[in-house]
Amino acid sequence: MCGIVGYIGKNKAMPVLLDGLRKLEYRGYDSSGVAIFGKTLQTFKAVGKIKELEKVIGKNKSDGTIGIAHTRWATHGKPSKANAHPHSDCTGKIQVVHNGIIENHAELRELLKKKGHKFHSQTDTEVIPHLIEDLYKGDITQTLQEVLQIIKGAYGLVVFCQDEPEKLLVARCGSPLVIGIGKHETVIASDVSAILQHTKQVIYLEDGEMAEVGYDNFRVFDAKRNLIKKDIESVLWNIEEISKKGFEHFMLKEIFQQPESLKNSFNGRISFENGTAKLGGLTEVADRLRDVERIIIVACGTAWHDGLVGEYMLEEYAGIPVEVEWASEFRYRNPILNKRTAVIAISQSGETADTLAGIKEVKNKGALVLGIVNSVGSTISRETDAGVYNHIGPEISVASTKAFTSQVAILALLTVFLGRQRRMSLVMGKRILKELSDLPEKIDEFLKDNNIERIAKKYHKAKNFAFLGRKYCQPLANEGALKLKEISYIHAEGFASGEMKHGSIALIDKKFPSFFIAPKDSVYEKNLSNIEEIKSRSGDVIAITTKGNKSLEKIADDVIYIPKTLEMLTPILATIPLQLFAYHVARIKGFDVDKPRNLAKSVTVE
Numbered sequence: 001m002c003g004i005v006g007y008i009g010k011n012k013a014m015p016v017l018l019d020g021l022r023k024l025e026y027r028g029y030d031s032s033g034v035a036i037f038g039k040t041l042q043t044f045k046a047v048g049k050i051k052e053l054e055k056v057i058g059k060n061k062s063d064g065t066i067g068i069a070h071t072r073w074a075t076h077g078k079p080s081k082a083n084a085h086p087h088s089d090c091t092g093k094i095q096v097v098h099n100g101i102i103e104n105h106a107e108l109r110e111l112l113k114k115k116g117h118k119f120h121s122q123t124d125t126e127v128i129p130h131l132i133e134d135l136y137k138g139d140i141t142q143t144l145q146e147v148l149q150i151i152k153g154a155y156g157l158v159v160f161c162q163d164e165p166e167k168l169l170v171a172r173c174g175s176p177l178v179i180g181i182g183k184h185e186t187v188i189a190s191d192v193s194a195i196l197q198h199t200k201q202v203i204y205l206e207d208g209e210m211a212e213v214g215y216d217n218f219r220v221f222d223a224k225r226n227l228i229k230k231d232i233e234s235v236l237w238n239i240e241e242i243s244k245k246g247f248e249h250f251m252l253k254e255i256f257q258q259p260e261s262l263k264n265s266f267n268g269r270i271s272f273e274n275g276t277a278k279l280g281g282l283t284e285v286a287d288r289l290r291d292v293e294r295i296i297i298v299a300c301g302t303a304w305h306d307g308l309v310g311e312y313m314l315e316e317y318a319g320i321p322v323e324v325e326w327a328s329e330f331r332y333r334n335p336i337l338n339k340r341t342a343v344i345a346i347s348q349s350g351e352t353a354d355t356l357a358g359i360k361e362v363k364n365k366g367a368l369v370l371g372i373v374n375s376v377g378s379t380i381s382r383e384t385d386a387g388v389y390n391h392i393g394p395e396i397s398v399a400s401t402k403a404f405t406s407q408v409a410i411l412a413l414l415t416v417f418l419g420r421q422r423r424m425s426l427v428m429g430k431r432i433l434k435e436l437s438d439l440p441e442k443i444d445e446f447l448k449d450n451n452i453e454r455i456a457k458k459y460h461k462a463k464n465f466a467f468l469g470r471k472y473c474q475p476l477a478n479e480g481a482l483k484l485k486e487i488s489y490i491h492a493e494g495f496a497s498g499e500m501k502h503g504s505i506a507l508i509d510k511k512f513p514s515f516f517i518a519p520k521d522s523v524y525e526k527n528l529s530n531i532e533e534i535k536s537r538s539g540d541v542i543a544i545t546t547k548g549n550k551s552l553e554k555i556a557d558d559v560i561y562i563p564k565t566l567e568m569l570t571p572i573l574a575t576i577p578l579q580l581f582a583y584h585v586a587r588i589k590g591f592d593v594d595k596p597r598n599l600a601k602s603v604t605v606e
């Protein structure tokens with residue numbers, strides 16, 4: 001996944017481009033580059049984070065008011081200056097930044113090399129400027145339209161041509177691009193976080209669309225090259241939501257935002273009187289949802305873990321069979337679907353390529369496709385028939401935290417909504433909603449007083465970790481393992497507690513600690529036996545359990561207490577210690593918590 005910024009306007013482009021890259025750095029950060037046109041065309045590139053690029057640019061005071069910039073998450077070719085974007089044609093007059101994968105790049109490269117084009121990188125992207133050069137006859141807009149008919153795959157593109165320096169070309173197919181319309185200036189970016197401080201008026205390009213952006217005007221074309229009218233929309237977020245607000249890392253800020261973000265997830269969506277949820281985004285499909293007999297949840301990573309929690313909820317309280325699928329696998333299956341099947345895509349960014357591909361496949365099979373998405377106006381939110389937004393503001397840190405708890409809350413609301421359309425009683429509906437509305441205060445209580453930093457210090461040198469849970473907390477075992485490994489690089493694995501004895505317990509010894517999520521719930525006694533099994537093999541055990549349950553103090557090495565709530569809502573509370581544990585371990589180890597190695601915030605490549 002990469003970050004793209006383009007600028008054309010009355011101000012100097014360089015500060016806008018660099019600030020935009022800093023805002024987008026969470027999308028990919030192994031190398032970066034800028035091309036800026038003033039008296040001459042200048043390009044700058046660097047390996048590593050944006051600060052390395054700033055060192056290369058140094059005191060350069062380019063007066064250019066048009067430019068493009070890019071921060072990369074490598075897909076083809078290792079991080080290097082040669083592979084950093086922008087990429088150019090043989091003359092250097094055509095500069096391109098790209099997010100996505102050009103699937104037919106190899107054959108195009110061979111064709112262009114036979115015509116004498118010289119390549120300088122290993123990237124798929126570089127075929128684009130050479131193809132433009134090859135076809136260019138003086139109209140860059142028309143030339144790009146021809147090129148878009150030839151390249152295959154996913155792209156978000158911004159193109160600059162020195163022979164027509166009063167415009168930027170923008171094209172999108174599968175990778176997001178937003179055009180910010182300011183006063184005598186236009187900022188183009190991969191997402192609104194790089195645009196917000198300039199304007200809140202934006203145009204979201206759809207797949208297949210291309211825009212020609214001038215100093216004070218723009219034209220948008222559809223895939224058939226017809227001029228089309230696009231609505232200018234207002235962004236709901238504000239700029240301070242993408243600042244750390246005094247926290248050392250975005251991850252810590254977003255962990256501490258959870259009392260508020262959870263509240264925002266269910267605000268205005270609870271009808272205590274009727275014991276049900278009011279989900280405005282589902283109004284148009286409410287009647288169709290009554291007939292739904294099966295649900296398939298499609299997601300990736302943390303969102304997939306949310307789906308696993310949702311499976312337990314929906315089956316137990318709404319009486320609907322559910323299967324949860326990794327989107328990257330589901331898209332290659334031939335699923336059995338019909339109009340009584342609902343497919344739910346869960347995605348914080350709303351741009352995850354695998355999840356998007358998963359729902360595109362089912363739409364033409366007649367299933368109802370719903371979304372639980374945070375990013376308003378994102379591709380997935382626009383591809384679904386209906387859906388529910390998280391309304392938790394941007395999640396910047398690569399490790400997802402507040403999105404996880406928000407998605408569980410929205411799945412609980414959906415469970416009540418669907419349950420009350422079926423067999424769930426008014427009393428049960430009210431009870432779930434009451435418990436849900438009490439959670440922000442309980443999260444706050446835990447955040448204010450916990451022993452996680454001490455426990456993180458004690459175990460931060462471990463080379464391996466097992467995370468274990470049952471029933472509603474089994475998905476948390478997966479989530480706790482993912483959090484730890486993606487930011488501290490410690491190998492960690494999530495298990496169903498009951499599954500350990502079927503082989504994996506062979507891993508356990510004094511050097512292989514286990515994190516047990518063992519609240520006082522319907523499977524507590526079973527977890528207790530599993531903890532004993534681990535202890536009898538000299539494995540250290542950190543246990544999360546319900547406040548007031550002192551029985552683990554005798555057997556676990558460390559105990560973390562969380563407030564009591566309904567079994568189905570426990571994942572919202574029990575995930576907080578896991579988030580904090582991963583955060584503190586990574587911080588103590590000195591790693592970049594918000595931008596861990598090899599990762600990007602939104603994976604818009606397959």
Ligand code: AGP
Nearest residue numbers: 301302347348349352398399400
């Ligand atoms: C979560 O900590 C990870 N960064 C990653 O697994 C993420 O949840 C996954 O890529 C899905 O992203 P999405 O919710 O934006 O679709």
